[in-house]
Amino acid sequence: MKLTLDTHTIDACRRDARHIADAIKTELDPYSTVSVERTVLRMLGIDGVDAFDVPYVNVLVDHVKTHGDLRFGIAHHMAWAIARTTKTPQTIAKRVAEGAMSLGDYFEPTTPDYTVLTPFINQSFARIRTQRQHRETVLENHPAPSPEKYVIVATGNIHEDIDQALSAAARGADIIAVIRTTGQSLLDYVPYGATTEGFGGTYATQENFRLMREALDGYQRHHGRYVKLVNYASGLCMPEIAALGALERLDMMLNDSLYGIIFRDINMKRTLIDQAFSRVISGYAGITINTGEDNYLTTTDAFEHAHTVIASQFINERFAEHARMPATLMGLGHAYEIDPSVDNSFLYEIAQAQLSRQLFPDAPLKYMPPTKHMTGDIFKGTVQNALFNIACVTTKQQIHLLGMPTEAIHTPFMSDRALALANADYIYKAFKAFADSVDIKPGSLIEKRAHAVLDNARTLLDDIREEGLFVTLKKGTFAGVSRGENDGKGLGGVFKKHPLYTNPIMERMLAACEEDAS
Amino acid sequence: MKLTLDTHTIDACRRDARHIADAIKTELDPYSTVSVERTVLRMLGIDGVDAFDVPYVNVLVDHVKTHGDLRFGIAHHMAWAIARTTKTPQTIAKRVAEGAMSLGDYFEPTTPDYTVLTPFINQSFARIRTQRQHRETVLENHPAPSPEKYVIVATGNIHEDIDQALSAAARGADIIAVIRTTGQSLLDYVPYGATTEGFGGTYATQENFRLMREALDGYQRHHGRYVKLVNYASGLCMPEIAALGALERLDMMLNDSLYGIIFRDINMKRTLIDQAFSRVISGYAGITINTGEDNYLTTTDAFEHAHTVIASQFINERFAEHARMPATLMGLGHAYEIDPSVDNSFLYEIAQAQLSRQLFPDAPLKYMPPTKHMTGDIFKGTVQNALFNIACVTTKQQIHLLGMPTEAIHTPFMSDRALALANADYIYKAFKAFADSVDIKPGSLIEKRAHAVLDNARTLLDDIREEGLFVTLKKGTFAGVSRGENDGKGLGGVFKKHPLYTNPIMERMLAACEEDAS
Amino acid sequence: MKPLMRPYGDTLNDGKMQLSFTLPMEVGPKGEAVAKALCETMGVADATVVHSEALSEHFSFYILYGTLTHAVDSDAVEVRDIDTESMSKDDIEAYIDAHFDHPITFIGASTGTDAHTVGIDAIMNMKGFAGHYGLERYRHVKAINLGSQVDNETLLEEAIKHHADVILISQTVTQKDVHIHNLTAFIELLEAENRRDDFLLIIGGPRITHALAKELGYDAGFGPKKYAHDVASFAAQALVNKRSQSKR
Amino acid sequence: MKPLMRPYGDTLNDGKMQLSFTLPMEVGPKGEAVAKALCETMGVADATVVHSEALSEHFSFYILYGTLTHAVDSDAVEVRDIDTESMSKDDIEAYIDAHFDHPITFIGASTGTDAHTVGIDAIMNMKGFAGHYGLERYRHVKAINLGSQVDNETLLEEAIKHHADVILISQTVTQKDVHIHNLTAFIELLEAENRRDDFLLIIGGPRITHALAKELGYDAGFGPKKYAHDVASFAAQALVNKRSQSKR
């Protein structure tokens, strides 16, 4: 099955998107954020919390704000401190936290010897590489299927989450995402340890990552099949969580600044800077990112706003390219969200899904199920999900977020997930060769709709290129939500870099990615 | 959407079928049955039961067996009796039942003056014509949609059935079928009056027909929309029930001897003779018949036996032609019954449904839902029904029997029907222009499957033509059930007609149909 | 600690369950309130009507989720299941060879007005079902399948005529408990004729359970996902037990 | 005759209902027996397990149908619903015109960590929802929408600052009753600040009912399928009532 698409229009979209994203990069490259700095510290091996449960990495960055000069970057401070004290980063962190030491004492406004950091960076990088290799080896023996069945767990308690995840795995889930508690994205630190008290999701902590990964690895050891693990590199700690995910072998990360800007009211500069680093980390770790365009359609009308999804996908593609991510790690998002009371909803969904498929042929597209128009009628919901599953296999999507019959009611029960998996399996089987057995008629409603959406996306991208992404966000183009350049949470954590600023982690990772690519 | 089919093969199938059905007609034309004779009596206006609840029509025919000579036909006896007594048929029936009169007294082995029957026949015919006209007028103002949503009621109690039917109508059902109680098809009489005690269905009686028709007409008067009513002209009283349906304005009749032979162990000669008359009646009354090929697939493997359905449809088409039925009244049956655990089940179903659609382009095909592979898992069942609904609209079927999520559990609850109707409505809407937006790829699995099924049907029809339908039925070709020519229930009710035998009802109806056609 | 069992949604012992039903009343706030009140009578707390719709002017449908406040002690729950072990076809044939000097005769039918044969055929016919051969294909077994719509009297006559060891009855239609009436009538017929102990009596069908069979006075009952080898295993062993008991 | 209500399948008072739930135990005859035993505790007779499946080694899922033996007297069931009449936008505007000499000020937010805005936007924003304009478009109404993730303290501050007549709170996430905690905390805050009587307090969200709102100490609660005009109708009339009561 194939749509005939105008390649000129597609090229124009890519040109616009490049322009838009590059302009953001140029504007924001002179800045860093507290979360980027904390991430650098994590990659130097710093872990743990102080007596008040404040992570050492926060303690250190806050400390430098008052006792050093953050504009030079945390690495600068650490390099001087290590060079002078010959202590490990972790020891330095502890001592600073105890008030036994001040980084201000070692700070110099001249370039330090960064090679003192190398052994610590090496250790983190080695761990990430090992994790990546482990994933690749296991997946070579048991390749991931296509589509991959992706379900969420969201009990709020990591131990219950594990029970739920193992049941999902037993019922054939390929990917498990642990949803985060409602409040976390606005926290400017990463909570610590195993947690049991979330609402609508479970805290993202390194220990929770580890526990779930361990459980899923246990499943893999017994059954051969590797089950991927997902969390959210988003919110105010975006790059830190990307780093934790890289260390604990997560396989995918929801990662999209636009989501944070629009739906969490996070300051756009803050999160775009954070995103740039987080994508470099995920790219280096071989972690697939998932973008959040689907959310535009849960909030506004999916039929009218379909082109905003395509436009945003092009922009997100370019942002990922900045991080040297290969297309195979770009899980661009879209969704099946057209109102079921609309005539021909299935045809429009097929048009949209097939359009995304053809525009980003190498990307493992993330296809989201109906959520907005799900109701308490679990039987109708079961049919909505079946149609979505059909659209998924008919247009050959890759990352298949399964719809829950109880979407409008509660975060999934164990049985909801099993029903969703069975629904998908049945459709995969029944429609196995369907995509290869039918053609879209030229001039049909499906084709016309795809053309219209692509044309509108192009017009929108032209406009954004003209006015700049920040203005577009102010206009409320995406999801009907308006956000100002200097509004939202976390702007205080953004700072202008000193000419001597260096982020050695980012540099080394980018270099490694360049090398991999060549 | 269209399959490329070989017209030579199709022509060959029709030729074979004609040969097969014509041979049966030739063989059975010299015979009549007790039920045919009782039907003649009903068309003379005889109604009611005796003191032992035995219908007068049974009393009379039994009476003639001993006191007259049934080989001459009941009309012969009645014509003589009326001519001699100038009593109405109803009075004669009553008096015979009371033992106050014997038809033997008036019988002569010479042709009576049949015109004495004409006023009574006229009355019945006029009533049937009025009913037919009423249906046609109402449907002209509110034309039936396509597909038509068909649901069953089966509480066993006509009053509960009415509640259920009115709820179904309120939820959009276009057609209501009242299923019959398990034992009725083997009864050699039609029960009388309103009934409340059936199992797995409700007795088919003239009063029950009337009550339900009245309720649905009431709905029509309030809402404008005509809701069609269906019952079963099958079993040992096949033509009688066809007559009652014609009088009470039923709109469709399940009517297929092969069903009775195979699934009720009714003698094949008996029911084929009964069928010939019943189809004439239904054709005259403008009643659509539904054939039962779907049942072959509920009993044997639907993938392997798909071609038996096509072969049987061709034969049934020819049997209907014998009755001068136009194609527009031939609701040939088929079904969505392939095991959902088979790869590409949906593709094979599409192949089969589209094949039937193209082979019988003017017939209002009756498309049955999954039943055999339905389980107690009502959520999976909901998906199975959704796929069936998609197949229905994608291949443009006409009579759409809705699948119930609780098929494997109980005869439908009121809510089951509402869920089934909502499922179908949603699919109709979502897939509205789908059939016109996609093409089946030449050489695809769908096309290959359709060709294979058609070829196999042709081979089978060749064989049946060779060996004769009776031998085929003995071999268990249909539904894997073997039946002998002289086995089964009801053979005792078959008798050879005397050269002077006449069935004036059948003759007049056929003549009227010829006239209508020209 | 007692293994108290409660339904589970996403937290152990949370008691979460789903319910749905129709009420013979108009849809609306009153209907929802009645639906919730019914849940209370059941011990389902905090019931939420997640969906309601009109089925007609006088009927309405509700889907609810709630929290069951009851629990059951799973140790105290009795499981009434066939207690003989299920053997393979080969083992059964060997077992019969070892324990019987004549083939075992099974006679079966779908009785009353029930015309469903697929179930009894699944157990008796050569071909069997879902990859399990039927009794006809077993060595040392004589399988006589009378088909459907067989009345109780005919079944008994034929069983006597063929010296059947085992009578198999299939019942598929269960509306208004027609199967219960029919199965009870057969037991009464046997007792009236003083024949109850002459046969092993086995019933089956989609709504038949072993517990129900025992309640009705039959020796065993088999439901979905039971095949010829399950039936033959039980029958062969039960016949041996019966013989040894009658010897004592 | 008392209007006793029981579930309905296909015969009046047949009590038929459907249930489904998970048990934290292995699938099998024991699980089915426990599932049925749970139904017994609920007064569901003749429960049949029509489907069971393993969710993992330690969890299993059951679908059942059964007959509820309980009934409720529908006359005795209290319906706690908004008792003011719902007016159209035009009528509301006229009503305010007639009864107030200043516009009514509504201040609204999705509070706590809840980031869902679609619900509160549906009530407050120009565009409204499902063809019903939002409060912003009403004459004589001032609508201030603070958006989401607003904490209780901020909401109260802003309400005082803007001299709000009505506070609107939306709560969408309900897992572990987080909405109850959050809504209770707001009432406690108001009482601590002695501000409870300064505002009309209205809550809404997919799991909010009027009954729940009253229980928690709010003036009204609105769930799905309620729109701006329902809220405005209630608010305008309630404010008038409140005024006349305080005058007395």
Ligand code: B12
């Ligand atoms: C196929 C079918 C038919 C076919 C039957 C063909 C045939 N030759 O048997 C046809 C189309 C003829 C038919 C007709 C009717 N059917 Co029907 N039919 C079905 C259907 C779709 C499948 C049944 C089946 O074959 N299952 C497969 C077999 C293998 O499963 P099984 O019977 O459970 O058998 C297994 C076990 O139970 C066990 N077993 C069964 N019997 C026995 C016996 C013994 C001794 C042992 C040890 C084990 C055993 O072993 C088997 C293998 O594991 C079901 C719906 C469904 N999906 O279940 C409806 C269903 C059974 N039918 C139903 C009805 C009502 C009818 C009719 C009465 C409708 C009507 N009024 O016309 C008529 C029957 C009239 C009559 N006189 O009986 C209802 C019964 C409702 C109820 N619970 O009361 C059902 C549930 C559909 C529905 N929801 O309405 N039907």
Ligand code: B12
């Ligand atoms: C859209 C949506 C989102 C969007 C929200 C975008 C936005 N700007 O609001 C996004 C994608 C951002 C989102 C995120 C999340 N979501 Co959300 N989301 C939904 C979804 C699909 C639809 C909700 C919706 O918009 N409904 C439409 C509106 C109009 O309906 P409504 O809110 O009921 O409002 C009506 C009435 O209730 C009433 N009303 C509502 N509020 C008020 C207030 C007043 C004063 C009045 C009078 C009336 C009133 O009037 C409205 C019109 O009739 C639902 C699933 C579903 N189908 O319901 C899940 C759902 C609500 N989300 C859920 C969850 C868990 C989340 C997350 C927490 C997941 C996570 N951990 O990341 C995050 C939120 C994080 C956070 N901090 O809150 C769960 C909540 C489960 C529960 N019961 O606890 C749901 C049910 C999905 C699920 N099954 O898991 N979500």
Ligand SMILES: Cc1ncc(COP(=O)(O)O)c(C=O)c1O
């Ligand atoms: C792209 C993306 N990021 C993040 C989130 C939510 O995560 P959080 O609010 O925990 O950052 C979502 C939720 O759906 C998402 O789609």
Ligand SMILES: Cc1ncc(COP(=O)(O)O)c(C=O)c1O
């Ligand atoms: C063609 C046909 N006739 C008749 C029947 C059943 O009717 P009865 O057994 O009451 O004759 C069916 C049942 O599905 C059928 O498909």
